Amino acid sequence: MHELGIAASILERVQQESAQRNGARAMKVGVRIGELSGVDPEALSFGFEALVKDTPLEGLALEIDYRKRMQRCSKCSREYESSMLFTVCPECGSLETACIAGDELDLMFIELEDPACV
């Protein structure tokens, strides 16, 4: 259960961005999470909600782009979305494949309120 700490890291970055933009209110933050990252999306959302509640960030939405494991075959170079546990190449049947994606834990974007028109 380290999702609370990860939620806190995301919020710190959001606050930093908001401060750099004259305190513009943050509306939404997007993260990319791979299934191999060791981060559970539900636990992250839960921790995130708990941390923003009753703070100036309350209402900030968390968008999660959940990614599957991707493999590349060392024999035929095919790249494919793989199940977590069955990594054999669907093209040539080789077992020699390498994981190329699926362990992401990235901050993609922060959406902030547009500055008021003067």
Add this chain to the structure above:
Amino acid sequence: MRVAVEEKVLNENQRLALELRQRFHDHNVFCLNLISAPGSGKTSLLERTLEAMVRDAKVAVLTGDIQTENDARRLAGAGFPVKQITTGGTCHLDAKMITKALADWDLDKIEILFIENVGNLVCPSSYDLGEHAKVVLLSVTEGEDKPLKYPGIFLKSELCVINKTELLPYVPFDLAAARENARKVHPGIDIVETSCTARRGLDEWLAWIYRRQQKAIGAPAL
């Protein structure tokens, strides 16, 4: 207004981990990060490992736990530098804790640094500590399906140590299935089988360490 950020959520950890990796490189320190469930035998394996080292070997251990200095006490018996990191509740070690723990150690006096992570197969897998390789332990009193249940850490580890093999006659652990499961998740993973009480497989484990150390220390800069 949408601001594209595109950076690691654990950016600060990543920055510190890269700093550690550079320091390890500059001082020729080979670093392994040992990860397992609680009770798989990380400390026992390190006890046997330190015993096997020659007296003037430059080996050191950082050992993480939520509470108590028990592991550091156990490991200090071999006479090498050992430091306990008590996380006070945190379920993993992060790069900041390692940086802090190393602050008063002279890295030129260390050639192999073992980091014993907090017993946990999930959270430690998200935190780079600047190590050269992660090693995952699995003991035969656990299920042979552990690699399937916790694929993340088996994928990120270069070596899987199957420990407590002296208990194989007494437990329904299917060794062949365990090996197959680890390779299903991570086809390139190395596997060694050890028994810390019957002292079997330790030569193979040490040979793996020295091979990997050679590969790391001969390696070009980042």
